[in-house]
Amino acid sequence: MLSEGNEKEEVKTFEGLGICKELVVACDKLGWKNPSKIQAEAIPYALEGKDLIGLAQTGSGKTGAFVLPILQALLEAQRPFFACVLSPTRELAIQISEQFEALGSEIGVKCAVLVGGIDMGQQAIKLAKRPHIIVATPGRLVDHLKNTKGFSLRTLKFLVLDEADRLLNVDFEKSLDEILNVIPRERKTYLFSATMTKKVRKLQRACLRNPVKIEAASKYSTVNTLKQQYWFMASMYKDCHLVYLLTEMIGCTTMVFTSTCDKTRFLAITLRKLGFRAIPINGQMSQAKRLGALNMFKAGECNILICTDVASRGLDIPSVDVVINYDIPFESKDYIHRVGRTARAGRSGFAVSLLDQYQLEWYLLIEQLIGKKLSGYPAQEEEVLLLHERVEEAKRLSTIEIKEKGGRKRRADGGDDDDDDGDIYSFRKVKSSKKSRRR
Template sequence: GGVDMVQQSIMLAKKPHIVVGTPGRVVDHLQNTKGFSIRSLKFLVLDEADKLLNMDFEKELDLILQACPKERNTYLFSATMTSKVKKLQRASLHNPVKVEVSSKYQTVKSLIQQYMFVPAKHKDCYLTYICNELAGHSAIIFAATCATAQRLALMLRSLGFPAIPLHGQLSQAKRLSSLNRFKAGDRTILIATDVASRGLDIPSVDLVLNYELPANSKDYIHRVGRTARAGRAGRAITIVSQYDVELFQRIEFMLGHKLDEFPAPQEEVALLMQRVGEAQRFAAVDMRGKDTKQKAGGKKRSRDDDEDNADPELQRMMKQGQKKFASKRK
């Protein structure tokens, strides 16, 4: 999805040996692209099956399975074996061979895991404190919603941090742009939703920061698995508010041990409050302006991946704020 259908149809007409696609877009081509068929398919791979089913792709998967030949090799990969995945397994696999890497959820020893217990209303201040303390390190910040990811990216950029968002409301082209800029080091902070928490091809991430806890404890493992890979060291910090205690306790129970606290002197965090408040207002103004333009039916113009598109007045305010914050950080 997110890429022009006609352009894809031209590529499919060249009879590629391998096609990688989302269920919805594959079905679109099966139904609308003349000459496209998977009747001669030899291998069908269903990757991230649990996520596909959680995103309500059951209908599309059924249509794809119906269009496939019965004589084929099918590979189904899933991080968790849910009831929906078991149902799909029965429907799509014949005499399956099950390969289970590990039934125990655990993290690697080279990963430092810490938490911060903070008042919910001051989460942005503590997030800024962490970014400041660990400046220069590549980091992925996980948020629960697309709106939060976008807001945090705008807020951190106005504070002078090289942040960029990655979430489901961005076009495919902008998601790829965000990911590539992060991998290239042009942006060192990637703010993502759980859409991006699995399957990201990023070789080296120094820090994973959970701004909001995942509803499923197992998703915590997938998030923090973005760092401390291939024997390298890494750090994961989870921000816990008064509303997250039960979720956090479930995570610790799953891990089998208590996490250490990340030190954050209150007096140092307090020094950031005024500046962070200004940055929050900048982000709110920006997002309101974008919503107004979309509702008015005007051309979509977004600062999702580049602050250079900012309105001149807002850009001037952001630059002033960045200078003031930089002087305080020295």
């Protein structure tokens, strides 16, 4: 039977929730003065030993809601391979690991990240040191369970599925089944997601025992501090509208979501030719290059990140001012995750969807899902079209550049399969040459 967990009286401090002194000190060092709603509601039940289903908007602090109870239990047990967190993306896995290490700094927690794109031998060395916490993508965890000698999860006490709705996609289904078949049945299981789907309900029945459901948000919602609009246009002028919008938002930290990996690269090059500090990130890039692009964005070296939905889940980039949907997502629920990259932790934010004649139906499904009609973006179309000639020339030059890079890559013997680093390093070269000219 599923019990509801939203009747507990709200507590204003982590200490009042039952968090131990060492972890309260760690929270204070991170600037966490008061628990968020999902933390205040979930942590007491977790400390009581309950299985949890946590539904909360992105940016609500749900990572802390499972990290703190696990660390508190680890403080008492001090066992290796104590908890495993499964994540749908490499970046989110790395970010969760960083949260464990930051909050566990006072108690000496050891954490290992198992994700693709990184040498398995290096990861096996970390596993041989018997870390307390493993954060992994499902496929790479299965690889280690099958191939890394001496590694098993027999001592596992906690299993967390973060972004659970995404983990239940067909891409992860087989790996997830294999993991659930080899871990102990006597364990605590936490399932966290921003959205509840039929697949999440199915998983809940399969691997949780009498869970407490914590619903810190309505079923499919966006935060009140987020301003959302759409902008309707002919598809042939979409790039002009994007450039106009970025010019209006000059200086803002912006994420632009597209539907394909190739488009992230093309738009990034085009925008740089127009003087914008843009960089791409997508699933075809190697892990090192994806992290390099993400770190440049976080550090402010570039302020426009052109991305696919690989960047829509869980990434905590506090200073994102604007989210632009260059392409409307095929799955309406992905819209919630995309716009959740801004207006995080009580801050305000702005999201605008560039809507052409081919995407109207998908957009109407989004409005239906979030239960509100959005207003149009106010702009003079004549001003936008003044950019057309410049934008088309930049696109022409970008096409030539990509073809030239593709030709060099084909001629190179044993070249890197993923040439997206050209975008990252060319961005750095441009920046370096500007500095040289200033000197």
